[in-house]
Amino acid sequence: MLEQVDLSKKMDKDEYEKMSEELGIHLGELQREAWEMGIPIIVVFEGWHASGMAEIINRFLMPLNPMGFELYTTGKTCIHEEKKPLIWRFWTKIPKKGGIAIFDRSWYRRAIIEHFSKDIPEKEFSDCLNGLTYFERQLADDGYLIIKFFLHISQEKQQKRLEDIRGRGVPLFLAEEEEEDYIREYQRLMPLIEKVLERSDISHAPWTIVEANDLNFATVKVMVTFIRAVEEGISREEEQRKRKTEHARECTIPALCPSILEKTDLDRSLAKSEYEEKKKEYQERLSSLQYQLFMQRRPVVIVFEGWDASGKGGCIRRLAQALNPRLYRVVPVGVPSDIELAHHYMWRFYKEIPEAGHIAIFDRSWYGRVLVERAENLCEEQQWKRAYREINEFEEILANYGTIMIKFWMHIDKDEQLRRFKKRENTPYKKWKITEDDWKNRDKWGLYKDAANEMLQKTSTTYAPWTIVEGNNKKYARIKVLRTVVETLEEKFNED
Amino acid sequence: MLEQVDLSKKMDKDEYEKMSEELGIHLGELQREAWEMGIPIIVVFEGWHASGMAEIINRFLMPLNPMGFELYTTGKTCIHEEKKPLIWRFWTKIPKKGGIAIFDRSWYRRAIIEHFSKDIPEKEFSDCLNGLTYFERQLADDGYLIIKFFLHISQEKQQKRLEDIRGRGVPLFLAEEEEEDYIREYQRLMPLIEKVLERSDISHAPWTIVEANDLNFATVKVMVTFIRAVEEGISREEEQRKRKTEHARECTIPALCPSILEKTDLDRSLAKSEYEEKKKEYQERLSSLQYQLFMQRRPVVIVFEGWDASGKGGCIRRLAQALNPRLYRVVPVGVPSDIELAHHYMWRFYKEIPEAGHIAIFDRSWYGRVLVERAENLCEEQQWKRAYREINEFEEILANYGTIMIKFWMHIDKDEQLRRFKKRENTPYKKWKITEDDWKNRDKWGLYKDAANEMLQKTSTTYAPWTIVEGNNKKYARIKVLRTVVETLEEKFNED
Known part of the structure; x- marks a missing residue:
């Protein structure tokens, strides 16, 4: 999914400011609409190190009403989290109806890290990905909108940004020291990330690859994708509500139930x-x-x-x-x-x-x-x-x-x-x-x-x-x- | 407060079973009454190591309806707790109206441990105790009942029980390895515990010293004390509700307010x-x-x-x-x-x-x-x-x-x-x-x-x-x- 991406896309400052302001107003209106309809939204950000994730997320947040969203940064697990299945920490953070939960790194991060650093067996990796699939499907079945972004940059861009960040003395990962090991492993990570993206690109929770060499272009793509997904979600929900009022035909004879309890002495x-x-x-x-x-x-x-x-x-x-x-x-x-x-x-x-x-x-x-x-x-x-x-x-x-x-x-x-x-x-x-x-x-x-x-x-x-x-x-x-x-x-x- | 306690008190099995059953029924009824009136209750258990705390708490829980209480075991802090003031983890666990929160070790445990092991300056120790006092007073002002037990045993009893526990292969502290150091420090701990108890024995949140050499006697004392405190709390609350219906005299002239904002340019x-x-x-x-x-x-x-x-x-x-x-x-x-x-x-x-x-x-x-x-x-x-x-x-x-x-x-x-x-x-x-x-x-x-x-x-x-x-x-x-x-x-x- 990543190989074919054209990373040369750009947007100049003036165009960006004009577009992001207009999109921002639109975004704020959609947030209120989804809130009123009670549609819960989950936004996932994954991506390379130094892909500009924090900056892109911050720009995306600006037009949103803080009353309606929660941002979760997925860092190291704490002792309580270590004593629960991986997906527990995400299940407990899903938004309520009408709310937006934004994950800065997500359930996929764990899958990638574990697989990369510990070389776990293929079976375990599959189990893990299956669990994530259950999670997303169960939410989608219940009317949750799931929007997933992967911020993609080139290896050269990554090296340049890492040097720049170090030069400014900014702490690199905040709470994620454990990743230091493979930050320079672009080539080795690529096939693994490809595999994770492919296997988790499902119709009710598709991935959007965001060309992030240029932050302006990336921000606008995130905003546009979000707006389109929420608009679609709203009209799907409206359809469904209409359909519910039409009554289904009632069955005229009762079902035959299993009778396990009859045998009890x-x-x-x-x-x-x-x-x-x-x-x-x-x-x-x-x-x-x-x-x-x-x-x-x-x-x-x-x-x-x-x-x-x-x-x-x-x-x-x-x-x-x-x-x-x-x-x-x-x-x-x-x-x-x-x-x-x-x-x-x-x-x-x-x-x-x-x-x-x-x-x-x-x-x-x-x-x-x-x-x-x-x-x-x-x-x-x-x-x-x-x-x-x-x-x-x-x-x-x-x-x-x-x-x-x-x-x-x-x-x-x-x-x-x-x-x-x-x-x-x-x-x-x-x-x-x-x-x-x-x-x-x-x-x-x-x-x-x-x-x-x-x-x-x-x-x-x-x-x-x-x-x-x-x-x-x-x-x-x-x-x-x-x-x-x-x-x-x-x-x-x-x-x- | 501990020196004068008569630790020879005992109760035989038959008497205990008869009493605890009757008290248990009473306790269940009071729990429902407090629930209906919306009175929140906080129960604190502190005590020596091997004072039988887990067993006494478990016996105390049996007659309670699990729908209405929550038990918190205070162990090691996790990384999130370490990044907040001490009292945060307790403030976030206070019960809602009508509920009971039981603390198996509490905010006092931290104060004692910190003081004992790190030898912090007197000023900091005082600040810490003050913070706990604020906490309890603010809750009491808001109608919370606070019932605090210290389970007291003799040094000989403690030694005997510790040997017994080790003999049965039971893990001693569960999540509290950090205490291993001073488990045998009965004599050195005594004056410190005395000080903490004295300074935190306040009328709206008094300590009850429980003679715990004998578990039957201790359990009955806990139950009786709890019942009496809740009965008192209920009648105090009834009084107050009556009084609220009588209107206070209204002031006829307005107060003189400070006028800080007038000066703003x-x-x-x-x-x-x-x-x-x-x-x-x-x-x-x-x-x-x-x-x-x-x-x-x-x-x-x-x-x-x-x-x-x-x-x-x-x-x-x-x-x-x-x-x-x-x-x-x-x-x-x-x-x-x-x-x-x-x-x-x-x-x-x-x-x-x-x-x-x-x-x-x-x-x-x-x-x-x-x-x-x-x-x-x-x-x-x-x-x-x-x-x-x-x-x-x-x-x-x-x-x-x-x-x-x-x-x-x-x-x-x-x-x-x-x-x-x-x-x-x-x-x-x-x-x-x-x-x-x-x-x-x-x-x-x-x-x-x-x-x-x-x-x-x-x-x-x-x-x-x-x-x-x-x-x-x-x-x-x-x-x-x-x-x-x-x-x-x-x-x-x-x-x-």
Whole structure:
């Protein structure tokens, strides 16, 4: 992509000043329009060292309203970032609806650096690029505009600028000393950059190569490209909104759902003495396993989903009792806040993933989209249908990073739920646990069962399998949860 | 405070289980009550090494609803934290209304470690403790409950437990290796801890010494103390709400305000040629000064306040043009979000302070409380009256950390404002800048002027002085701003 570029393009000062002023006004207007329509925009800048990136970005920022954008300079990772998958630091920085996030170096920088300096195996490099592709596709599916620039200069220009920068005593990389090594490696870097650009040049997030030997020309090209992309994005969005008002034909016969849950034997139970004995045993094993996890820097994600009153809280408490609060966190997932609703659905969950060596226990989770949001029509059909893939990709990224994934579906039958609801209503300090919503959800038992069955089928993966817990008997359920966690951890340690 | 403590206190298992269950139910109920009333609670745990802190905290957490609390383990600082004043990492973690933040080690840990290991001068130690005192008082003033525990054990107990921990192969400090040095320094640490406890035992945030030789007794003491404090807090809050409905007597004659702004000569102006020349000169100087700042790791805060249409944006753009976007950020301050309103007023500003070596330019700021919020009755009188002190303390903390503070009041007269409002209305791409609110604020010119005068008087400090910018002539104003920034930076560099 870079070889054919004509780097001789130029623009003189007067023409630049005239054009950039006009384009700037246009840009400001488009920013307000996208803001009002709630279209989120991501702008990525990559490029050679000394390609003038800081100057071009600064000029691009001038006509924008600072209220609506955020600039992120991607430098060295800090200790928190090192304990999370690469893409975490970018997921957590995506803009909300109507906002603009500008990345001065991006997720590609890491891929290039790692590959260049550490000579990682091709497979790992591919995994990494795949992860980046998931990220961009998931955002684009959700209506994010992604505009990517690569600032291209010639080797001679680069040498001249580097000398000039040194001459002026400007610190070269600010926070990026690690790059010093290969700053002069133009020729060796070229094929690698070509490969990265080619493999990540996808229709919903294409690259624009910017001829940056001349800063005026480069700035104008960035502005023009941005304006055209945002204009296109706005009209695409307008189209889609129009289409949504035309109703799709409704299906006349119901779908055939998988029936995984039918096979569950809910009669299993456990005597009190056996319960106490096993609980003690598993809690002790768990208690020492957590320190092994910590020392091996492996993160663990434990997910609890299931019917209302199926005993999630009780199981979580039996796990938590055995753990050091410095190493685990219970993450209760409820109704999303306004700010969470203004981001991609997965954003709030990326923010909660555990550090390497820590355990996150989710009391309900990202599966809400294919359960409650589906059953209650809280999202569009295409959103929850898309979510199976989004979820699998999310869990794949966690698993590739070394995360041990354990997922429980707490299963009870309708009669047992009724008994528990009534008991809650009759116990003063448990009454707050039961609300109108619980009774309402109960009326939709069939809808929820279909959703659960489909979820269990579509999101049981090799890297993140589901465990169905027969929950009518609380003691049996708690021991099954404890045992599954302990045995999964021990297994994973033996694998390594 | 520690010498007189009777460490022989104990509780047997049966009594503990009975009591902790009852207290747990009580605790859960109080958590819900405080949540509904919107009372934020901060719980601090400090104590000796091997005082059983993790176990006691975990037992304390069990009856709480995870939806309403957050546990923070204070370990080593990361690179971002090292570039901010000590208290920043705690300010950013305060709970929102109704929430509970639990600190496993806290702001005191830093004070103790620094003092113990680096032997810092008494003056610095006092400054540090003062900063912590500001923090707690400001929160308490805003209705935060602060409950502080020191877990006390004897030296013999400590030695026994440390051996036991080592025997079980548990990693001792998790993320806190830096403490290894003085873990056995019980006797040398004692007087230092005594001093810290004494000087920070204040009525709105008192310490409770917990006898922790026996974990059962300690847990029960923590629970009982917490319950009593929250009950007290709730009834105090109820009292206050009652009192607020009784109206205070209104003053019949207006106050005499200081008249700092009257003395401003708004006729100053600058010719175009001189403007262009000076602008170029100062921008070049600023451009190289920013790298000096970066290399010396000094943060800069530049604040812009002033009348609507007084030219803040134009001045900010002239500064920004000269800067590297990796080293500065414009922070526009608008209407607070719901989540910001649910925290202490200063919370949102702590989140925006610049890293060491960076420049933050605030387009409006924390002065909103004593300007617009005062003039428009958006907060209570006692809140904006209290804010002068809160603001001065905030800026003192920044200045003590080495931050260079530059504050501009952009001043124009009423006629000039009218001219500019009309011009905005008649320029298509500037029309969005002028709203109903601007015209409404203009009607309250007198109220705003009184507020500005009082603000300029009460918040001009040696460490963060105000500069009044005569703004009727835009060219004059822009050069004055550029010159003030450049000269202040040069002065500060010469001081060092």
